Amino acid sequence: MSVVVVGSVAYDGIETPHGRVDRILGGACTYIALSASYFAETKIVAVVGDDFDKKDEELLAGRGVDLQGLERVPGKCFFWECVYSADMNDRTTLRTDLNVFAGFDPKIPASYRSSPYLILGNIQPALQRSVREQMNGLRLAGGDTMNYWIKDYRDELLATIRTWDFLLINDSEARMLAGEHNLKRAAAKIMEMGPRTLVIKRGEYGAALFHGDGHFMAPGYLLEEVFDPTGAGDCFAGGFIGYLAEKGYDLKQGHVGAKELSRAVIYGSVLGSFCCEKFGPDRFRTLTRAEIDARFNEFKTFTEF
Amino acid sequence: MSVVVVGSVAYDGIETPHGRVDRILGGACTYIALSASYFAETKIVAVVGDDFDKKDEELLAGRGVDLQGLERVPGKCFFWECVYSADMNDRTTLRTDLNVFAGFDPKIPASYRSSPYLILGNIQPALQRSVREQMNGLRLAGGDTMNYWIKDYRDELLATIRTWDFLLINDSEARMLAGEHNLKRAAAKIMEMGPRTLVIKRGEYGAALFHGDGHFMAPGYLLEEVFDPTGAGDCFAGGFIGYLAEKGYDLKQGHVGAKELSRAVIYGSVLGSFCCEKFGPDRFRTLTRAEIDARFNEFKTFTEF
Secondary structure, three states: OOEEEEOOOEEEEEEEOOEEEEEEEEOHHHHHHHHHOOOOOEEEEEEEOOOOOHHHHHHHHHOOOEEEEEEEOOOOOEEEEEEEOOOOOOEEEEEEEOHHHHHOOOOOOHHHOOOOEEEEOOOOHHHHHHHHHHOOOOOEEEEEOOHHHHHHOHHHHHHHHOOOOEEEEEHHHHHHHHOOOOHHHHHHHHHOOOOOEEEEEOHHHOEEEEEOOEEEEEOOOOOOOOOOOOOHHHHHHHHHHHHHHHOOOOHHHHHHHHHHHHHHHHHHHHHHHHHOOOOOOHHHHOOOHHHHHHHHHHHHHHHOO | OOEEEEOOOEEEEEEEOOEEEEEEEEOHHHHHHHHHOOOOOEEEEEEEOOOOOHHHHHHHHHOOOEEEEEEEOOOOOEEEEEEEOOOOOOEEEEEEEOHHHHHOOOOOOHHHOOOOEEEEOOOOHHHHHHHHHHOOOOOEEEEEOOHHHHHHOHHHHHHHHOOOOEEEEEHHHHHHHHOOOOHHHHHHHHHOOOOOEEEEEOHHHOEEEEEOOEEEEEOOOOOOOOOOOOOHHHHHHHHHHHHHHHOOOOHHHHHHHHHHHHHHHHHHHHHHHHHOOOOOOHHHHOOOHHHHHHHHHHHHHHHOO
């Protein structure tokens, strides 16, 4: 069943201890869509400028991503530049040019509206909300957010996530949103805000899933070389929603559903780990479903006892 | 089969956001022994002063710990005082009085020498080495160390761990010892130094086990309240060695052995998590084996997918 992905399609300048690229395809929507495309029909809603490169469009189209909702407007694509610390645990944003993204008003094509799965990348909460309202027949909707919206747009964010089925968020943001340091108590508070399924991403330490039926802990995948972590969180989101869409997951599945949610978290972790192996989305040029499933099975091997 | 535990028996002054105790039983040997005592016959080698409290001796004796190797000398017990940060991720040492511990020269009672399991708490590497040499018929020997020995006693430490079967170490210390940030590569380097089994403790994020047959990742247990993390790492060590001793684990067990090592890591995590629930070793006053096994099964529930 199909997934609609809404968010940024951008260009990034990235410097890691392994090297530097001045301009490479990026944006939450890009990473989510590329990852979800291994599991389900994926449709994107985003905006690009007239500098959007044909070969980048081809990367998405080559993965079967539906680009009908990719709006093209005069001007330049969203551009973001960052540099990572030596251990890659921190990054500093050097430049953020919103460009055409400043006027982004996501319009859902008629052919997308009855898609059962919706995932909202990190954009202004009011926009996320307007997208949600343009859809009908949703089985599962949710998304991501970030510290900026939590701090300065709190009411708007709370009104938005109230109707979400799931929220994906990193640990420091979860603590900020809940106003609570303890992860378990923070999770309980956030679930009272609306999303009955909560995934807290913990970077190299894995992820924690909370749902009505309990919780699930996934370790991080140990890579011998983290080349570039840009997009890993969004790839996690894409693997998560992609797998659930492939399975036709439904919130009403109860206990069986909880196991599927855990597997979705592992697929999320798998996609996030592959993303780190090359600069930007380069790993997706060669990544196969067989490689993804093999790494999923590896997770079984190193977590079973 | 019995375990010999060598290390400090001390008094601690502890301040956490939940309160403060001026003087409570502590020391690596204490925590390791209390934890191991749920699984196997446990014998300690340590030194205390004439201020060692009868009721603290009773806590150990009450858990069946063999105190024949507990040397009593004139003077005061090792005393250590610390204060934890608000989020309890950092602690500051306020005072370290070695007292009788300054002259600690561990002597293994004849009745201990043929014990098959030996675990060396964090003490000077040369002392750890001398203990190892006093034992005969060991099946499994190893222990813990810390940044101080890694930095200032590197050669002595390397000579000591060369003959160890296992090393337990936290993640920042593993990186320091290996001179390598990436955890997987750091693990490979450390295993070349001697210990063919390596457990890297990651605090609230769990633990990673490396052995000849691959690796295993254990998540941390999510507590709703971390009351006092003092001793958690040592309790991990005690649960780990205790379980292996209970099973009569032998390095030559190969693949079956690898699964037992994983279970030992989970038992270590279980004991470490219980330790955090009360000040100092207070949780051990009521903790039962049934509670330990119940939490072990909980780990299964929240890691299976």
